[in-house]
Amino acid sequence: MRVLNMVQAINEALDLALAKDERVLVFGEDVGRLGGVFRVTEGLQAKYGESRVFDTPLAESGILGMAIGLAMGGMRPVAEIQFAGFLYPALDQILSHLGRWRHRSRGRVGLPVVVRAPYGGGVHTPEQHADSPEAILAHTPGVKVVIPASPERAKGLLLAAIEDEDPVFFLEAIKLYRGARAEVPEGYYTLPLGKARILREGKAATLIGYGGMVEVMLEAAEVAKREGVEVMVVDLETLVPLDEDTLLAAVRETGRAIVVYEAMRTGGFGAEIAARIAEGALDYLQAPVLRVAGYDAPYPPFSAIEHLYRPNAKRVLAALRKVLTY
Amino acid sequence: MKPKVVRYLDKGEFPLAEEEALRLYRAMRRARFFDEKALTLQRQGRLGVYPPFMGQEAAQVGVALALEEGDWVVPSYRESAMLLAKGLPIHTLILYWRAHPAGWRFPEGVRAVNPYIPIATQIPQAVGLALAGRYRGEDWVVATSIGDGGTSEGDFHEGLNFAAVFDAPVVFLVQNNGYAISVPRSKQMRVDYVARRAEGYGMPGVVVDGNDAFAVYLEAKKAVERARKGEGPTLLEALTYRLAPHTTSDDPSRYRSKEEEEAWRRKDPILRLRKALEERGLWDEERERALLAELEEEFSRELALADSAPEPRPEEIVEHVYAEMGPDQKRAWEALRRGLHVEEVG
Numbered sequence: 001m002r003v004l005n006m007v008q009a010i011n012e013a014l015d016l017a018l019a020k021d022e023r024v025l026v027f028g029e030d031v032g033r034l035g036g037v038f039r040v041t042e043g044l045q046a047k048y049g050e051s052r053v054f055d056t057p058l059a060e061s062g063i064l065g066m067a068i069g070l071a072m073g074g075m076r077p078v079a080e081i082q083f084a085g086f087l088y089p090a091l092d093q094i095l096s097h098l099g100r101w102r103h104r105s106r107g108r109v110g111l112p113v114v115v116r117a118p119y120g121g122g123v124h125t126p127e128q129h130a131d132s133p134e135a136i137l138a139h140t141p142g143v144k145v146v147i148p149a150s151p152e153r154a155k156g157l158l159l160a161a162i163e164d165e166d167p168v169f170f171l172e173a174i175k176l177y178r179g180a181r182a183e184v185p186e187g188y189y190t191l192p193l194g195k196a197r198i199l200r201e202g203k204a205a206t207l208i209g210y211g212g213m214v215e216v217m218l219e220a221a222e223v224a225k226r227e228g229v230e231v232m233v234v235d236l237e238t239l240v241p242l243d244e245d246t247l248l249a250a251v252r253e254t255g256r257a258i259v260v261y262e263a264m265r266t267g268g269f270g271a272e273i274a275a276r277i278a279e280g281a282l283d284y285l286q287a288p289v290l291r292v293a294g295y296d297a298p299y300p301p302f303s304a305i306e307h308l309y310r311p312n313a314k315r316v317l318a319a320l321r322k323v324l325t326y
Numbered sequence: 327m328k329p330k331v332v333r334y335l336d337k338g339e340f341p342l343a344e345e346e347a348l349r350l351y352r353a354m355r356r357a358r359f360f361d362e363k364a365l366t367l368q369r370q371g372r373l374g375v376y377p378p379f380m381g382q383e384a385a386q387v388g389v390a391l392a393l394e395e396g397d398w399v400v401p402s403y404r405e406s407a408m409l410l411a412k413g414l415p416i417h418t419l420i421l422y423w424r425a426h427p428a429g430w431r432f433p434e435g436v437r438a439v440n441p442y443i444p445i446a447t448q449i450p451q452a453v454g455l456a457l458a459g460r461y462r463g464e465d466w467v468v469a470t471s472i473g474d475g476g477t478s479e480g481d482f483h484e485g486l487n488f489a490a491v492f493d494a495p496v497v498f499l500v501q502n503n504g505y506a507i508s509v510p511r512s513k514q515m516r517v518d519y520v521a522r523r524a525e526g527y528g529m530p531g532v533v534v535d536g537n538d539a540f541a542v543y544l545e546a547k548k549a550v551e552r553a554r555k556g557e558g559p560t561l562l563e564a565l566t567y568r569l570a571p572h573t574t575s576d577d578p579s580r581y582r583s584k585e586e587e588e589a590w591r592r593k594d595p596i597l598r599l600r601k602a603l604e605e606r607g608l609w610d611e612e613r614e615r616a617l618l619a620e621l622e623e624e625f626s627r628e629l630a631l632a633d634s635a636p637e638p639r640p641e642e643i644v645e646h647v648y649a650e651m652g653p654d655q656k657r658a659w660e661a662l663r664r665g666l667h668v669e670e671v672g
Contacts, residue, residue, distance in 0.1 A: 023461075025461070051461075056488070056491075057484070057487055057488060057491055059484040059487070059488070061450065061480060061481055061484050062450045062453075062481070062484030062485060062487070062488045064450075065447060065449070065450025065451045065453070065454065065481060065484070065485060065488075066450050066451070066453050066454035066457070066488055067454060068450075068451045068454055069400075069450065069451035069452060069453055069454020069455035069456070069457070069458065070454040070455070070457060070458045070461075071454070071458075072439065072451065072454065072455050072458065073454065073455045073456075073457070073458020073459060073461075073462065074458055074462055075458045075461055075462075077454075089480070092444055092447055092481070093447060093450070093451075093481075096443075096444045096447055097444075097447055097451070099647075102646050102647065102648070102649070103646045103647055104430055104440055105430060105431055105432065105439070105440055105646075106427055106428075106430045106431035106645075106646050107431060107645075107646045108431050108432060108434070109439060109440075110649055141647055142647050142648065144648075164649075165648075165649035165650075166648045166649055194652065194653075240652070241648075241652030241653055241654065242653075242654070243653075244653060244654075245653075
């Protein structure tokens with residue numbers, strides 16, 4: 001099987017979705033002629049025309065609002081927000097409408113909208129280009145939040161998101177765009193939303209994360225193994241709806257849980273995971289649930305120390321030692 | 327140069343076919359009737375907070391009736407008159423303002439969506455809905471509405487710019503009633519007319535006497551036709567006045583004078599149209615009484631329908647969040663259905 005990076009895998013998914021369903025539209029800032037600042041939409045405008053793959057004015061609220069209206073009218077828009085940290089001008093559209101329309105119209109107006117956005121740090125992007133706002137999105141009723149950790153998962157999950165009848169935020173870790181490479185199946189396939197995956201079995205502790213943190217957890221697990229400690233690794237993949245069953249089963253099995261996320265620690269999605277574990281697996285716990293997360297500060301644009309903000313394998317291993325010796 | 331304010335009434339002009347004029351009048355009178363009844367129901371505790379539109383019937387009905395059945399209305403919260411004129415059943419509207427879920431699903435056949443409560447968010451959505459028609463090979467036009475205050479929002483700017491760039495078939499109705507709740511137009515913007523901004527977006531801007539049903543209707547017709555022909559959006563500014571409070575919770579005496587209200591009462595769009603119809607022998611007291619009797623009968627029937635809506639079920643809270651319930655909704659739904667708190671079944 002051929003090996004693709006994340007950019008290529010997502011591009012292929014968009015290509016297949018555009019080919020399969022003429023209601024699918026791809027738009028955003030610079031996604032047309034340029035092919036996106038990360039080249040995720042490269043070649044799509046040439047292949048499908050300016051009517052289906054197009055550049056919008058530089059206005060995120062307008063992009064989200066237009067996507068909502070297009071979906072209302074029966075289309076299946078796939079909007080790109082250039083960086084997840086640029087979603088904020090569109091928050092009124094997102095919080096007040098995107099996830100609310102089905103509820104406020106009692107089922108008449110469903111919005112099959114996909115919003116793709118690159119998120120996270122680790123590649124020395126400029127200030128405000130490395131935010132991880134997934135907790136804000138997950139705290140919005142009526143939307144789904146998907147964050148893939150590898151190219152083959154990204155392709156199938158994006159196609160599932162586009163087929164979904166509800167709004168889906170699809171966050172793509174910038175660090176993985178060209179950093180993650182994997183064998184990706186040819187052709188059209190979907191992977192189910194709302195299912196967490198056990199990537200690695202182990203009895204000592206359970207590492208839980210998603211997106212760009214999955215490779216960090218796997219690296220930590222590999223190091224731990226060399227020291228004779230086998231840990232379980234869970235990739236949540238979909239934050240909303242959350243696969244609580246898989247999560248709790250994985251924690252009950254080891255009795256020790258470490259949640260890894262690169263957003264700011266306080267109020268991050270990892271806090272929700274920790275709360276779910278406290279509610280559903282307290283009796284099994286042999287140590288406090290720990291969070292390895294970004295610090296309670298803005299993502300630092302200072303390149304010499306930037307790497308200290310984003311969790312890495314060393315920090316995960318430090319947490320692991322703590323729960324194992326509790 | 328001051329934009330021209332399009333006006334026909336009080337100048338003795340009668341630019342419409344008689345049937346069309348009568349249709350406008352009946353729809354406006356029907357809307358006013360609803361507004362008055364709604365205020366009464368609210369005072370009786372039989373309606374929630376309600377934003378009356380009294381005084382703005384010509385602007386709203388004029389635009390709604392300029393649309394075809396297949397066209398859409400994307401309203402803000404004050405557009406109950408527009409919704410009624412577009413065919414939303416009265417009992418649905420009563421249930422909507424009662425905050426009863428049965429009134430929140432507008433019937434499939436009615437090309438109107440639920441009113442928008444946040445300010446100006448409807449503007450870019452109307453653009454998207456309009457463009458969807460083009461993709462689907464439909465020729466629907468979208469009419470959306472906003473107040474003078476709402477034009478200060480970023481979404482107003484983004485939406486109009488998007489509409490112009492994509493030649494979206496939209497009619498943007500700005501009901502300039504002089505106030506954003508309490509803040510007068512002069513403190514909202516430095517321009518005398520919102521429609522001046524149209525040029526900045528690259529679309530035509532038209533100012534009409536918003537209490538002149540003929541002017542609104544005819545200019546809206548032109549804008550709808552332009553949109554349908556693929557010539558893009560129009561910004562239609564209707565100069566009008568809200569004769570009633572912002573909502574049933576508002577006290578306008580704190581920000582405007584009785585004299586000002588009185589002056590606008592004399593320009594009541596319904597009285598002005600009625601006068602024109604009477605001068606032409608198309609209307610009189612007897613016909614008015616007959617119409618009111620008809621409206622009274624219709625309203626009682628519709629109110630009874632609304633009153634007969636079953637009490638909402640507790641579990642409706644978590645229905646329609648997603649097309650298919652997620653595990654968290656499912657758990658809450660089960661608990662609510664059994665009359666339990668979700669914490670008890672956790």
